[in-house]
Amino acid sequence: MTNLSPLTEVAPEAPRSRNRWRGLLPRWSPKLAVGLGLAGAIVLFGLIGPLVTGDPATIRDFGLTPPGGEHLLGTTVTGQDILAQLAHATRGSLQIGLLVGIMATVLSGVFGVVGAYAGGVVDEIFSLFSNVMLVIPGLPLVIVIAGFVPPDQRGTGTISLVLAITGWAAAARVLRAQTLSLRNRDYVAAARVSGEKTWRVICVEILPNLLPILASQFVFAVVLAILSEAGLSFLGLGAANSSTLGTMLYYAQNGFALQRDAWWWFVPPGLIIALFGGALALINFSIDEIINPDLRDRARRERDVVAVETDTAPGEQDAVLTVKNLNVVYQSDTPVHAVKDVSLTLRRGEILGLAGESGCGKTTLAYAINRLHRPPAEVTSGSVTFHDRDGEDVDVLALAPEELRAFRWVKLSMVFQGAMNALNPVTPIRAQLQDVLRTHRPGMPASDREKRCAEVLRLVGVDPARLGSFPHELSGGMRQRVMIAMALLLDPQVMIMDEPTTALDVLVQREILNEIRRLRDELSFAVVFITHDLPLLLELSDRIAVMRDGEVVEYADAEEMYLRPRHPYTRELLASFPGLNDDRGALIR
Numbered sequence: 001m002t003n004l005s006p007l008t009e010v011a012p013e014a015p016r017s018r019n020r021w022r023g024l025l026p027r028w029s030p031k032l033a034v035g036l037g038l039a040g041a042i043v044l045f046g047l048i049g050p051l052v053t054g055d056p057a058t059i060r061d062f063g064l065t066p067p068g069g070e071h072l073l074g075t076t077v078t079g080q081d082i083l084a085q086l087a088h089a090t091r092g093s094l095q096i097g098l099l100v101g102i103m104a105t106v107l108s109g110v111f112g113v114v115g116a117y118a119g120g121v122v123d124e125i126f127s128l129f130s131n132v133m134l135v136i137p138g139l140p141l142v143i144v145i146a147g148f149v150p151p152d153q154r155g156t157g158t159i160s161l162v163l164a165i166t167g168w169a170a171a172a173r174v175l176r177a178q179t180l181s182l183r184n185r186d187y188v189a190a191a192r193v194s195g196e197k198t199w200r201v202i203c204v205e206i207l208p209n210l211l212p213i214l215a216s217q218f219v220f221a222v223v224l225a226i227l228s229e230a231g232l233s234f235l236g237l238g239a240a241n242s243s244t245l246g247t248m249l250y251y252a253q254n255g256f257a258l259q260r261d262a263w264w265w266f267v268p269p270g271l272i273i274a275l276f277g278g279a280l281a282l283i284n285f286s287i288d289e290i291i292n293p294d295l296r297d298r299a300r301r302e303r304d305v306v307a308v309e310t311d312t313a314p315g316e317q318d319a320v321l322t323v324k325n326l327n328v329v330y331q332s333d334t335p336v337h338a339v340k341d342v343s344l345t346l347r348r349g350e351i352l353g354l355a356g357e358s359g360c361g362k363t364t365l366a367y368a369i370n371r372l373h374r375p376p377a378e379v380t381s382g383s384v385t386f387h388d389r390d391g392e393d394v395d396v397l398a399l400a401p402e403e404l405r406a407f408r409w410v411k412l413s414m415v416f417q418g419a420m421n422a423l424n425p426v427t428p429i430r431a432q433l434q435d436v437l438r439t440h441r442p443g444m445p446a447s448d449r450e451k452r453c454a455e456v457l458r459l460v461g462v463d464p465a466r467l468g469s470f471p472h473e474l475s476g477g478m479r480q481r482v483m484i485a486m487a488l489l490l491d492p493q494v495m496i497m498d499e500p501t502t503a504l505d506v507l508v509q510r511e512i513l514n515e516i517r518r519l520r521d522e523l524s525f526a527v528v529f530i531t532h533d534l535p536l537l538l539e540l541s542d543r544i545a546v547m548r549d550g551e552v553v554e555y556a557d558a559e560e561m562y563l564r565p566r567h568p569y570t571r572e573l574l575a576s577f578p579g580l581n582d583d584r585g586a587l588i589r
């Protein structure tokens, strides 16, 4: 099958290149539109309402008037206009929400980000303090603190402070974890080494990466503050001399609004709290999609799965893996469409070679097949189906996280590019191999684990006596064999090998390739073998797919490709290896 489909446009991404901050903004979606619309309307009401609705405290001599006429939302028992009260109360609640949001975000930033960046004793003290604050139950503490503050000092500022003090710790934990990961990134290390000041490294290198998390936490803190303040006011512990939605509910309860069927007194403030909470939750969900692009992938994948199910073109008879119209895009400032509409079928026991120059998308394709791709990489469409030995078809892109964990390495394993450096230098080989078995076969007795580890080492031609060795005591070739042994441990049906021999000298490379072919014959797993070295693939593979610029431009039997390359790019690739141009006649295998 030759796949020469035209480049799929990624139209909505175009503006990203113009504005690097665009990537940090939520994508426009119905959820976001509804959330922003509702929240915006409520904020406008809180801002403009008090200016046009008049004094909410004016007492009139006609109490509990139902909505209509002069008083659109009716009056309280003392004849105060509910609409005017609602406008002022909305403003009061928004003020508290905003104040608490800012204070809680600053506190979590200081204790989470600064602590984690400073490290050492500072981090330990900050982290201990955050943990203590986290385990103290929030609402009871708020009630106790608010209860101890005399009513005349219990203004909006005091209540906001109390709510912020009790509401920052969980966010600080998340920020700390994220900062610990960011501070070890190369660009942060480079900034430090180049002598940038600490505040600058935090503000310029770290904080921009935390913006979506901070925004999400801010929104959450605002919702929580409005709800908590309403709860406190309802208990009579809210801000004194101020009007909030909670105090409105408190007075409605004291005025027996429910018993008097005066629904217009308590329903509007309750409704505004519920709508504002719902609106911010919708906004927060859209921000979550920036932090975790997997969320937006999921919806799209579910759509794609339906499309694939209705399009059940007959696959190849003995297929173990079918990739259909797979598209992967790196959603970076300038989106890179790294895999374009790729369709491949891997037969049971087959070695499928994936060739192409550096940057053509081989690794991206391998990672996407395995669901190992990480943001900004995103599978925008297509399907990956694994056809299990027992006849079941597994839709790999739709697997839930737990199912994926059970699938990977058991059914489909991977030997990574530069894999020989992937071994942990301070742990003996035995422990590293046994870890895989402990994770995937928790019930396996220790003696069987030991036996299996020795067995796979033997399979790849490494003396089992080496089980106790540390990686640095092994040669590069041996380490590579250990990595292949690790991929074999659970007897997978498919093994993806991404340039597994690139760093090795030609002789060791040849030995390992022979080993792979022998193992495939013995254990009959299928292999996707990735390399830019087309001659090597011609020797090793049954079929070869040639990739260029993210597309599979030719897909054919190895011998056929060698003798009759059809695509000009394949011919160009073959011509670039001098040994293949001579008169050898047939492919040497």
Ligand SMILES: Nc1ncnc2c1ncn2[C@@H]1O[C@H](COP(=O)(O)OP(=O)(O)OP(=O)(O)O)[C@@H](O)[C@H]1O
Binding pocket: 330, 332, 336, 338, 356, 357, 358, 359, 360, 361, 362, 363, 364, 365, 376, 377, 532
């Ligand atoms: N994190 C990323 N963000 C944006 N673009 C990326 C990212 N990673 C890879 N790319 C781009 O995706 C394309 C495919 O990269 P990929 O690593 O899959 O190529 P490859 O064929 O495996 O190359 P190599 O043989 O050198 O490993 C390249 O154009 C690359 O620049």
